[in-house]
Amino acid sequence: MERTPDPASEPLDAVLPNFEELVEPTTTTTERRIKKAEKKERMGLNALHVTPLFVLRRDISAKFPMEMHEHIIAQLGHDRHALSACSLVSTYWSASSRYHLFQTASMIHVHRDNFQQFCELLATQRLNIYIGRLRLETHVIDDRFDGGATFQFNHDLHRFAGLPSLKYLRLEGHHDDLFPEFFAALGQNFQSVTDLELISMFFDSLEQFLEVVESLPLLCRLLVDGSTRDEGTQTSPTYSQQKKLVDVVAICDTMPEVLAWLPFQSNIRRLAISISRWDRDAQTPLLSNVFRMLGPQLEHLILHDTDTSHPLDLSATTALHTLEIIGIECLRATTQSDLEWVPALLSQLCSPVLRRLALVVHLEDHRGVDLLDWLRIAESLARVNSLAQVPPTQELRAAGGAVGETVSIFATIV
Template sequence: MERAPDAASEPLNVAFPNFEELVESTTSTTERRIKKAEKKMKRMGLNALQVTPLSALPLDICARFPTEMHEHIIAQLRHDRHALSACSLVSTYWSASSRYHLFQTASTIHVHRDNFQQFCELLTTQRLNIYIGHLRLKTHVIDGRFDGGATFQFNHDLHRFAGLPSLKYLRLEGHRDNLFPEFFAAFAQNFQSVTDLELISMFFDSFEQFLEIVDSLPLLCRLAVDGVLSALFPEDEGTPTSPTYSQQKKLIDVVALCNRMPDVLAWLPFQSNIRRLAISIAPWYREAHTPLLSNVFRMLGPQLEHLILHDTDTSHPLDLSANTALHTLEIIGIECLWATTQSHLEWVPALLSQLRSPVLRRLALVVHLEDHRGVDLFDWPRIAESLAQINSLAQVKISVSNHKKRAAEAIAKYLQPRSYALQVVPWERRYQYSLRSFDSEW
């Protein structure tokens, strides 16, 4: 389950091995650049002596101003990776603050088999360890498959990721082998500061291994699970009985693609502090998993403030009547294809008619629209009636994959009159989840 990029918060990847350019902050660096510029001017037939060259800043120029002023100015650039990189080269006074924002907010370090050794060498220098805030680890578990270069393995190499006190975001991706005790020991030791965890295409021997990872992070606030497999619960064994799980006291946001791991759905109701939830179930798992999802809404509904639903239909209806605290609801995966009939879309107004939240302000519908005439298949009078009963509703956004102009004209006509702002927009990306977007207005 991939998150949509957010210009204000989504980190960018930093390619290796360019860190030397980021950490160089000496006067000699500036002098070398001046000499290089002079040589270039001579090649162009210009007289470098007639041009006032850039010179290194006096060592005390930054000391003349309060440190708080420097930090405030640099903080305004916290999402601009290139500007922060330049600021880190200005002086030692700017270096620490620039690197902090560069690696805490503006960049994600992506470690894979091609740069694993370089990253480990970087850690041993202790030059950037205290700044690194976002880390993405992608593994390949078969050493012999790739000729040359090192292969990062979770089981054997995770202990080398020590000394990262500021690490907040961690993404583990692409592990399809058994996890050994060494992995869990290294994980619990090295990542205690993590608040944001993503598990993507991970394989677990049992659901207890998943719990061991989650329970070892005392500060965990956000969890994303996508493509997680459990060997003990294949799809033909049905739904297991869930035991009593421990509660993550700080866990607020959860993004879960629960197809091959229904235990996640059984675990969610015990996490009573969840306020923002994005959930998805593939069509072939709905019959077995819908009862578990209904229990999630029954237990968490009274405190859920933001909800994203992906993939639902009339044959497996959900009950949202307990979601009385919703501020935002987003329904993704409304399929309006060539073979779609009006009966296939009846679940949309049925779901909207269940809304009982007196504080619901934003509603989003994401529609895969192959033909503009598919807009007419929706029961718009019933939808308009449901929306008219929500007095707090301020914004309705309908994203369509095609025919935005024709769809906008039709939808505006169908939903008149209205007391809310209506937007019909094209998809930016298909089927993306962005819980962070709930923090800002559309």
């Protein structure tokens, strides 16, 4: 049975100067590698400490089936240091160790200072088939500094070729115009990507965003936090359905056009969404339309920064397993009438399979939580049969407490 990964652990950024320690391990070069690793450690270059404790003799390793080696290594999960060491034990352990190390335990972070070195690594063709997670910090790469290597996002992206196992791609902070060369390289080099994150990306139009998404046929998860420059454009683009897209995180503060695209993605099952506080008069109807179109198949929903004056319609979300509402403002100046939208929103819940509800509350002090009408909230939750029954007369105190076994009410001091 495979080890369950620690939910608190995240893939760490891999340090490029240490990658050569993971290339072509053999038993005959172990002593030389150890001396080289010790020298790099003294120079402050070897942060991984990937020196193996011992090396298996070739005849011993060959006695065990390859499936046994792979099963043992798979139990290491996200243990980056152990996987690095295992990759040096023998050639029999090398491939499986590299696979887990670069697919789940490490994220390669490419920026201005190591871009040229990463391209040289790609040219060796030794680790390309294992690399599964790539982060391009483009706002650092595109800037030109004296004495530093430079990477022009549009013209140099074609150099990231030969990565057949790449599943996760993060493009972070690109402020320049996107050229046709960028879209050509994206479509040619990243066809295997299933998980895409666009952080602080600037698009000339929604059509450019759609071109990025539609160039990745295997895309299953999308995080978009960007903006478009043509906010006044009235043209309506043609929307196509991403058949494999099931998980979307959309921060629509500066890119509300995404709200018009979401209803066409009928395979979405998990949705986390945030809209701008300042444009809710226009964005809330669009968001309600998203729930109306996608509601029957949504299984997990996270709402961020909902408020009292712009109520949402959740009546169509009949298949929800989990619902999380983040950003409930229970500040000292708030009155109880300002929070009536919370029980009103919960009263719309009609999913027969709802198992978990989380309310994340922002407080100045613990007295703010008393502003919520807990009696009415309890009555709303009591009628949802799939949740633990909440007695209507029970007062719910939310300083990190819980209701029954399945409904959690969280309070966060900010």
